[in-house]
Amino acid sequence: MLLPLFVFFFVLTIIGVPIVFAIGIAGAFTYLVFSELPGFVIAQKMIGGMDSFPILAVPFFVFAGVCMEAGGISQRIVNFANCVVGAIRGGLAQVAIMASMIFAGISGSGVADASAVGSVLIPSMRKKGFSPAFSAALIAAAGSIGMIIPPSLLMIIYGSLTGVSIGAMFVGGIIPGFLVGAGLMIYTFFYARRNDYPVEPLAKFPDIWRSFRGAFWALLTPVLIVGGILGGIFTATEAGAVTAVYTLFISLFVYREMKPGDIKEVFTKSAVITSTVLLILSFATIFSYILALEQVPQAVRTLLLSFASNKYVVLTLILCILIVLGCVIETMVIIIILVPVIAPIGAMIGFDPVQFGVLMVIALNLGGITPPVGVLLFLTSSLAGTKLSSTSREILPIIPIFLVVMAIIVIFPATVTYLPSVFLK
Numbered sequence: 450m451l452l453p454l455f456v457f458f459f460v461l462t463i464i465g466v467p468i469v470f471a472i473g474i475a476g477a478f479t480y481l482v483f484s485e486l487p488g489f490v491i492a493q494k495m496i497g498g499m500d501s502f503p504i505l506a507v508p509f510f511v512f513a514g515v516c517m518e519a520g521g522i523s524q525r526i527v528n529f530a531n532c533v534v535g536a537i538r539g540g541l542a543q544v545a546i547m548a549s550m551i552f553a554g555i556s557g558s559g560v561a562d563a564s565a566v567g568s569v570l571i572p573s574m575r576k577k578g579f580s581p582a583f584s585a586a587l588i589a590a591a592g593s594i595g596m597i598i599p600p601s602l603l604m605i606i607y608g609s610l611t612g613v614s615i616g617a618m619f620v621g622g623i624i625p626g627f628l629v630g631a632g633l634m635i636y637t638f639f640y641a642r643r644n645d646y647p648v649e650p651l652a653k654f655p656d657i658w659r660s661f662r663g664a665f666w667a668l669l670t671p672v673l674i675v676g677g678i679l680g681g682i683f684t685a686t687e688a689g690a691v692t693a694v695y696t697l698f699i700s701l702f703v704y705r706e707m708k709p710g711d712i713k714e715v716f717t718k719s720a721v722i723t724s725t726v727l728l729i730l731s732f733a734t735i736f737s738y739i740l741a742l743e744q745v746p747q748a749v750r751t752l753l754l755s756f757a758s759n760k761y762v763v764l765t766l767i768l769c770i771l772i773v774l775g776c777v778i779e780t781m782v783i784i785i786i787l788v789p790v791i792a793p794i795g796a797m798i799g800f801d802p803v804q805f806g807v808l809m810v811i812a813l814n815l816g817g818i819t820p821p822v823g824v825l826l827f828l829t830s831s832l833a834g835t836k837l838s839s840t841s842r843e844i845l846p847i848i849p850i851f852l853v854v855m856a857i858i859v860i861f862p863a864t865v866t867y868l869p870s871v872f873l874k
Contacts, residue, residue: 451743454479454736468779469725472786473732476739484742494738495731502686503609504730508723509689510600513670513696514556514565515719520700520707522667523565526551529664532657534634535649539641541574542587543634544649549591550598550630554671555696557600558722559817563592563825567832575833577647582836583640585829586843589818590850591633592825596780596814598626600674600688602726603810606784608685611792613802615685616678617869618810621803623675624864625811625854632850640846666699679872726781733785746790753794760798761859764805767791768812768855775816779824784813804858804865811855818844 454475461471477491517523530547537543545566552562567588574584596603599619608615640646652660661668674692677683683691700707707715740746753763771791774783788809795805817825820841830840858864 450479450483450739451745453483454739458736468782469729469732472736472782473728476732476735480735480739484739490738491735494734497734499727499730501609503605503615504727506600506605506615506686506689507602507726508719509686509693510557510602510605511561511722511726512715512719513689513692514558514561515715515722516693516696516700516707517552517555517667517670518561518565519711519715520696520704522555522664522696522700522704523548523552523569525660525664525704526667527566527569529660529668531649532652532660536651537634537638538648539634539637539646540648541570541577542579542584542637542641542646545570545574545584545588546591546630546633546637549588550594550626551668551671553595553598553626554600554674555667555692556595557602557605559593559595559814559825560828562595563588563828564832566592567829571829571832579646580644580843581833582830582839582843585826585833585835585840586818586847587633587637588832589823589825589829589840590844590847591630592829593814593817594626594629596817597622597629597807597811599623599671599678600685600692601810603780603784603813604806605685606730606781607788607792607806607810610785610788611802611806613792613806614869614873617803617873618806619678619685620675620868620872621807621865622810623868625807625858628854628857628864629811629851632854633847636847636850666703670695729779729781730785733782737786737789740786740790746793749790750794750797754798760800763794763798764800764808764859767794768808771809771812772815772819775813776819776823778816780813780816783816784809801862801866803869804862807865808855808858811851811858815848815851819848 457478458471458475461475462468480491481488527548530544534543534547548566549562552565556562571584575581599622601622604618605615608618674688677688678685753766757763796802817823826837826840830837
């Protein structure tokens with residue numbers, strides 16, 4: 450069944466069928482025509498792909514991110530970041546990174562982060578003389594931190610597919626997320642100095658305090674999520690529900706920038722985003738099921754282990770495969786299809802499940818900022834009014850930052866495993 454599956458999939462992709470539908474149609478067609486199993490199994494697998502308690506967190510965190518955007522939270526976070534890091538060489542570029550890191554602790558979506566921060570900062574960066582291509586590339590890279598710092602939609606899906614604790618994945622992603630952010634800020638410092646980009650005026654304490662008070666309730670959201678999980682008050686899934694209620698409350702009654710009439714639009718936008726994620730989950734499950742029937746996981750495992758017995762070589766091969774695939778296939782699709790195939794290999798060669806999971810998420814995350822299917826690049830290029838080719842050239846020097854962070858995680862596993870081992874015993 451593998452040959453017709455992939456042939457039909459690539460044909461559909463080439464003729465312009467959206468990749469999620471190409472996967473679903475190719476999987477269903479191959480199964481119905483070339484399998485002797487009953488057809489109702491397809492419906493069972495599609496529903497089963499979405500029928501998971503951890504997946505309940507997805508619509509909640511999506512709703513929280515949309516609430517934050519509609520409630521005027523983005524501007525308050527940007528104002529606070531500007532007071533804290535605006536005077537560092539790079540000015541608004543540094544603000545974009547810090548604001549993205551804060552927003553990452555709320556939405557769990559790189560697209561939401563890049564959209565919220567980019568729509569506020571890119572026009573200002575253009576006025577200050579920043580290259581549109583650089584602005585788009587930097588905000589795309591900073592937005593991708595949303596998939597590493599908790600909450601993370603990719604980590605939720607990874608945990609639901611593998612049984613790895615989503616709470617442990619969340620906590621394990623904190624240090625790597627901050628390392629990526631620090632790397633981006635260092636890179637921006639030297640890039641801005643070379644291009645003589647401006648800095649913002651040094652904020653006085655009253656201004657910092659005023660911006661902190663304005664953003665306080667938004668800044669409290671990541672503390673609520675991580676603190677609740679670490680304190681054993683609620684699970685990662687329950688954290689999503691708590692965050693959704695909290696963000697709706699502060700948007701309506703604290704900041705009051707969201708009106709009761711806006712709630713319908715917020716629910717509608719959240720439903721569209723959530724349904725897209727669930728549709729990918731559902732269709733990709735059929736694809737994964739056929740791979741399992743054809744014993745592809747076992748074949749891939751044997752093939753990888755035949756190249757080398759050293760676990761670091763095998764890990765490097767896996768990460769390279771994920772990064773290359775991320776350049777041409779949507780990240781969510783890859784994680785659903787390949788995680789059941791690759792995750793068992795990580796445990797077999799001796800890597801901690803949380804460490805291996807975070808590495809996979811970061812590697813897949815590179816797909817969002819690499820052409821030709823870099824979703825974040827398309828988004829920020831559109832916001833900046835620049836060509837994708839120009840943004841792609843600016844993103845190339847940034848990619849090594851993610852590779853260095855992955856190397857640090859491999860060499861020093863405690864960067865991922867320490868916090869879960871201390872707080873989630």
